[in-house]
Every structure is written in structure tokens, then in C-alpha cells.
Amino acid sequence: MEIGSLFGADSQFHRFFNDPRWALAMLRATVLEAAHPQIGAALLDNSTFVAHPWRRLRNTLVSLQRMFGTDDAVREREAARLNRLHARLSGADVQNRPYDAMDPEVRAWVVATLFESSVTMCRLSGQPLDQDTMEQLYAEFRAFLAALGSDAGHLPPTVPEFWVYYDRMVEEELENTEALRIILYRLFDHLPAPPLLDGLPTVWAASRALAGPVIGTITVASLPEPFRRRAGLPEVPGAQTLMQSIYLTAGLARFLPDNWLKTESLTNLLYLTPDPSPDGDSHAATLTALRGRMKRAGALFRLVTPFPAQREPADGTTPLRSAGDFFTAVLDQTGDGYLDWPDLAAMARELASRLDLDEPEETKLYNAYAAWWRELQAALDIDGDGRVSKDEYAAAVPSLAGPALIRVAEVLFDVTDADGNDFIDAEEYRALFRTAFRRTLPGAEARYSRSEFVQDFLSFMSGRRSSTAFDPLLAGA
CATH class of the missing domain: 1.10.238.10 (EF-hand)
Structure with a gap:
């Protein structure tokens, strides 16, 4: 099977890309990547995932769309861009162990976590993949690795061999890195508001206070048990039940109309602004009305919650920062x-x-x-x-x-x-x-x-x- 036939709108990847469960799978994959010593060190030294997580998320999704699209020229151009980006990321961790984002084994592990987390999300939500679908998905991810110019041989050729490789990596290579701890225990507690909610701190603070601990708990619960045990990650009573319930609930979204849950539309929504566009796009008026309702909700939250008052800048001002x-x-x-x-x-x-x-x-x-x-x-x-x-x-x-x-x-x-x-x-x-x-x-x-x-x-x-x-x-x- 040629590489080109593994990409495009009919690929398994595209089916998962617009699946709400894949957001949980992506987060899980990111944690497993951060647990690799080289990747964890590179994230700490170079990544903006702590200060600018929404920007990082959007850029990642855009890149994946380009790599798995139907246009070979776009894929080749994006692969060249990613290779230039990764070639600039090298250094050493606090133990003076070198890291290099172009290391072929490191790149293979990144792709491995995406595949394994996609398979796991289906299993946890009660819809395990059949063998043919799993093999097709695995072939697509190996083709993705090859499209980057990396030797796909750094991932085993078959799915059964992959699980042996994956178990060995979990048992022998992964660590409780600082990057992993930041994602699990700091990122969700201090997650900044997405651009859509910028200027509505009370609404965001209330939402984050409710959702943050849940996301962290179910992410830990979804990680491989041998790694959780070796890394000393906490076992929260009821976490497994909560995790499976959320995966099952997210899986029900497959019954919604296809155009409701397009990942590209949802991520673009985060970046809409109330400014009118030259072509008279009506999204601006809709967003302005939505933000007005959010501000009223924020005022209500300030009355009924103990969150400290947040000062919002007056419209039209350009204040100096300290x-x-x-x-x-x-x-x-x-x-x-x-x-x-x-x-x-x-x-x-x-x-x-x-x-x-x-x-x-x-x-x-x-x-x-x-x-x-x-x-x-x-x-x-x-x-x-x-x-x-x-x-x-x-x-x-x-x-x-x-x-x-x-x-x-x-x-x-x-x-x-x-x-x-x-x-x-x-x-x-x-x-x-x-x-x-x-x-x-x-x-x-x-x-x-x-x-x-x-x-x-x-x-x-x-x-x-x-x-x-x-x-x-x-x-x-």
C-alpha cells in the first residue's frame, strides 16, 4: 500500500480527528510523551504549553490536518517545516542527559503514543477497534512517521509487535518527569482562558475550578497501571469509574450531526474576535452577543461565589503594564x-x-x-x-x-x-x-x-x- 493512500478524508485518522473522545486521547498521549526523558526535557526548555496552551493546541491540530490531508505537496511542505522546527530543539536536561527532537527513536515514541491513545480511547468508551481497523490506523501512523523523513522501522512493522515495543517503553523508558507533573498538577489548576473567554475571568475561573480536577483525575486513571505504580501517581477512589463514564458520554456524541463537531470549526471558534471582517462575516455579531451573555453570567458568579473580584480593562483603553x-x-x-x-x-x-x-x-x-x-x-x-x-x-x-x-x-x-x-x-x-x-x-x-x-x-x-x-x-x- 502506497503512503499516499493512507492519508485523506477516508482515513481512520480523519474519523478520529473529529471525535470528541480524541481530545482526551490527545491529552493522554501528551502525558505519555512528557514521561519520556528526552521529550520531557525538550518540553520544559522550549515549549509554550504552560503559558500558551491554547496556541500550542491549535498549532498542533493544524499541523496534523496538513500531514493527514489529501494534498501531497502540502504534506511535504509541512513535514519540511516540522523538521526545521525540531532541528532547532536540542540540549540537555537537569541530569545533563542530552535531548534532540530529531532523534528517530524519540519521534517514533511520539507517533506511538498517538496510535496507542487512539486505540485506548475506543476501548475505554466501550467501542474497541476490530483488528482490521486497528491495523489500518497503525499503517497510517507509520506512514505519518515516514512522511516526516524518519525511518518507519523505528516502529515495529506489525500491531502485535507494537504492543511488545509499547510495553517495553512503559516499563523501561518512561519516568515521572517534571514536565509530566506540570501537565497533571499545574496546567489544569492555572490553565489560562482561551481567547474567546479572555476578559471574562470569573466565568473562566468557575469553569476551571470544576473541570480541572476532573480532567487531571481521569487522565491519571487512563495511564498504564505499571507506569502509574512506578511513578507513584495517586489512586483516587472511583477514578476508574469516573474515567469510563466520561469516555462513554463523549462517545455518545457520534449520534450528533456530523457538522456539529468539526474539530477545525471548534478550534476556530476559540479564536474568533468581535471585530467585523471585510467581507461582512456575521460571526462577529454572534460572538458579540455571546460575550455579552457571558459577562452577565460573570456578574452573577461574582455575586454567588467566593472568587476574588477581577478588574476588567475599559474598552478602548491602552494601559501601560508594569x-x-x-x-x-x-x-x-x-x-x-x-x-x-x-x-x-x-x-x-x-x-x-x-x-x-x-x-x-x-x-x-x-x-x-x-x-x-x-x-x-x-x-x-x-x-x-x-x-x-x-x-x-x-x-x-x-x-x-x-x-x-x-x-x-x-x-x-x-x-x-x-x-x-x-x-x-x-x-x-x-x-x-x-x-x-x-x-x-x-x-x-x-x-x-x-x-x-x-x-x-x-x-x-x-x-x-x-x-x-x-x-x-x-x-x-
């Missing part, structure tokens, strides 16, 4: 409390993903950020530990609009200006910001000049001024 708030919201992309190269690399990675850049534009953007990091490190790293703490940043009260940051703004403008006419038009603006123009620009042919763009970017990055365009891009969850 240096500490700016550091946390914008500069510390990985959420580890420090500013170092992985934080700025994460900014470059998100911008390159938004704009779907190829070489050499992608490398130009990374190089501009690397030069800015060297400038920041020289100016702010007082104790010489190779990173900048929040205190170092706040104490310096820096003016960040140096030559390197100006170069970042110039390069970002150049790669956003796809047609090279020295203006950013509405379509190019949406590619970067995912919104219509959030600026007051006259006329139907609204355009964003180079000088305006650079000025706004520098004002945001150096003046710590809130921006309705740049906040969702660099500070949003």
Missing part, C-alpha cells in the same frame, strides 16, 4: 520565570507558523530574534547566568527599542508583506493577526505602512503598552 506584568505576559513565553533564547525562539516560531513561512524568510526571522537576544543578554543579564530574571528586567527598567529590536520589526514587516509592495493589506494583516483590521484606517483599501507597523511593534515591545493586535499574537494563551 515591567513585571509585561515580562510574564509577553517575554516569558515558556512560563519558567526567566527570559532566555527559547522564549524569543518561541516568538519567532509562532510568527513563522502564523505566516506559514518557508526558507529563507523563516531563518531571517529567527536570526533577527537571535540578534535581539544577544542584545538583551548583554544589557540585562547582571549575574551572568545566561538568562534574564524578572527582577533583573524590572530593575533595569530597560528601553528595549535598540537596533536589534528595530531589525526584528523590519524583518517581521518584510515577511508579512507577501506581495512586496511595502504595505500590509487586509489579507496579509489577517494572516498575521487572524483578525480584520483592529486599527482605524480610512477607506476600503485600508493599508498598513512600514513606518506605522514598526512604530506600533516598538511601542508594544518597548513601551509595554497593551495592543489589541499584538496582545493576542504574543501574549495570548
Whole structure:
């Protein structure tokens, strides 16, 4: 069977992709990935999953759609992009053990967790896969690995051999890593609101307080028992029953109309904004009404719950953040409390993903950020530990609009200006910001000049001024 025949709308993967249970399976797979020492170390050092989990989720889903789509050219281009991204992720963990995101055995384990968790979600929800379906799904995931340019031989050739491999990995390779503990015990407790609920902290806090512990409990309960025992993960009374009940309930969604649960539609909904689009999209009015109802619900929650009052900024204001708030919201992309190269690399990675850049534009953007990091490190790293703490940043009260940051703004403008006419038009603006123009620009042919763009970017990055365009891009969850 050729690789191409294993992808597309008729694949088993696409059937699962729009299945609500797959959200639970993806979370479970992520935990199993984080339990691998190399992957756990790479996540801690480079990933934005703590500070920007919704952004990470959306990017992952978009990437999977491209890789499993029908267009071979799109798949090859996405594979090349992923390989460039992963080639930049290497280092060592706290025990000085090296990690490399291009390690073929590590990549094989990532794919293995996706396959195994898909099989497990069906079993836990009372709909186990038959052997033919399981073998088809396994062939698709091995083809996915091969499409990345990795040797599919790092996964066993048959399903029976896979289970031997999987059991060995669980027994011998997985650890109770810090990344795993963060996902299970910190992420759900501090999960930031998705963009749709941004500005409605009380509604989100109440929802998270109810759902967070349940999600954590059922995720732990779904992990392989030998690993739970060896890692010392807690056994919560009734967790197995709760887990199976939730999987069964999610499985009932298969009886809903197909167009109700399209993963792409649901993830796009998270990123809708109330700004009108140039083509008069009616989603804006619907979202505005929805947010109005949520705000009224939030007011009710504040009356009947003990959550502390949250101050919401007045519409139309652009308040200055404190240096500490700016550091946390914008500069510390990985959420580890420090500013170092992985934080700025994460900014470059998100911008390159938004704009779907190829070489050499992608490398130009990374190089501009690397030069800015060297400038920041020289100016702010007082104790010489190779990173900048929040205190170092706040104490310096820096003016960040140096030559390197100006170069970042110039390069970002150049790669956003796809047609090279020295203006950013509405379509190019949406590619970067995912919104219509959030600026007051006259006329139907609204355009964003180079000088305006650079000025706004520098004002945001150096003046710590809130921006309705740049906040969702660099500070949003």
C-alpha cells in the first residue's frame, strides 16, 4: 500500500480527528510523551504549553490536518517545516542527559503514543477497534512517521509487535518527569482562558475550578497501571469509574450531526474576535452577543461565589503594564520565570507558523530574534547566568527599542508583506493577526505602512503598552 493512500478524508485518522473522545486521547498521549526523558526535557526548555496552551493546541491540530490531508505537496511542505522546527530543539536536561527532537527513536515514541491513545480511547468508551481497523490506523501512523523523513522501522512493522515495543517503553523508558507533573498538577489548576473567554475571568475561573480536577483525575486513571505504580501517581477512589463514564458520554456524541463537531470549526471558534471582517462575516455579531451573555453570567458568579473580584480593562483603553506584568505576559513565553533564547525562539516560531513561512524568510526571522537576544543578554543579564530574571528586567527598567529590536520589526514587516509592495493589506494583516483590521484606517483599501507597523511593534515591545493586535499574537494563551 502506497503512503499516499493512507492519508485523506477516508482515513481512520480523519474519523478520529473529529471525535470528541480524541481530545482526551490527545491529552493522554501528551502525558505519555512528557514521561519520556528526552521529550520531557525538550518540553520544559522550549515549549509554550504552560503559558500558551491554547496556541500550542491549535498549532498542533493544524499541523496534523496538513500531514493527514489529501494534498501531497502540502504534506511535504509541512513535514519540511516540522523538521526545521525540531532541528532547532536540542540540549540537555537537569541530569545533563542530552535531548534532540530529531532523534528517530524519540519521534517514533511520539507517533506511538498517538496510535496507542487512539486505540485506548475506543476501548475505554466501550467501542474497541476490530483488528482490521486497528491495523489500518497503525499503517497510517507509520506512514505519518515516514512522511516526516524518519525511518518507519523505528516502529515495529506489525500491531502485535507494537504492543511488545509499547510495553517495553512503559516499563523501561518512561519516568515521572517534571514536565509530566506540570501537565497533571499545574496546567489544569492555572490553565489560562482561551481567547474567546479572555476578559471574562470569573466565568473562566468557575469553569476551571470544576473541570480541572476532573480532567487531571481521569487522565491519571487512563495511564498504564505499571507506569502509574512506578511513578507513584495517586489512586483516587472511583477514578476508574469516573474515567469510563466520561469516555462513554463523549462517545455518545457520534449520534450528533456530523457538522456539529468539526474539530477545525471548534478550534476556530476559540479564536474568533468581535471585530467585523471585510467581507461582512456575521460571526462577529454572534460572538458579540455571546460575550455579552457571558459577562452577565460573570456578574452573577461574582455575586454567588467566593472568587476574588477581577478588574476588567475599559474598552478602548491602552494601559501601560508594569515591567513585571509585561515580562510574564509577553517575554516569558515558556512560563519558567526567566527570559532566555527559547522564549524569543518561541516568538519567532509562532510568527513563522502564523505566516506559514518557508526558507529563507523563516531563518531571517529567527536570526533577527537571535540578534535581539544577544542584545538583551548583554544589557540585562547582571549575574551572568545566561538568562534574564524578572527582577533583573524590572530593575533595569530597560528601553528595549535598540537596533536589534528595530531589525526584528523590519524583518517581521518584510515577511508579512507577501506581495512586496511595502504595505500590509487586509489579507496579509489577517494572516498575521487572524483578525480584520483592529486599527482605524480610512477607506476600503485600508493599508498598513512600514513606518506605522514598526512604530506600533516598538511601542508594544518597548513601551509595554497593551495592543489589541499584538496582545493576542504574543501574549495570548
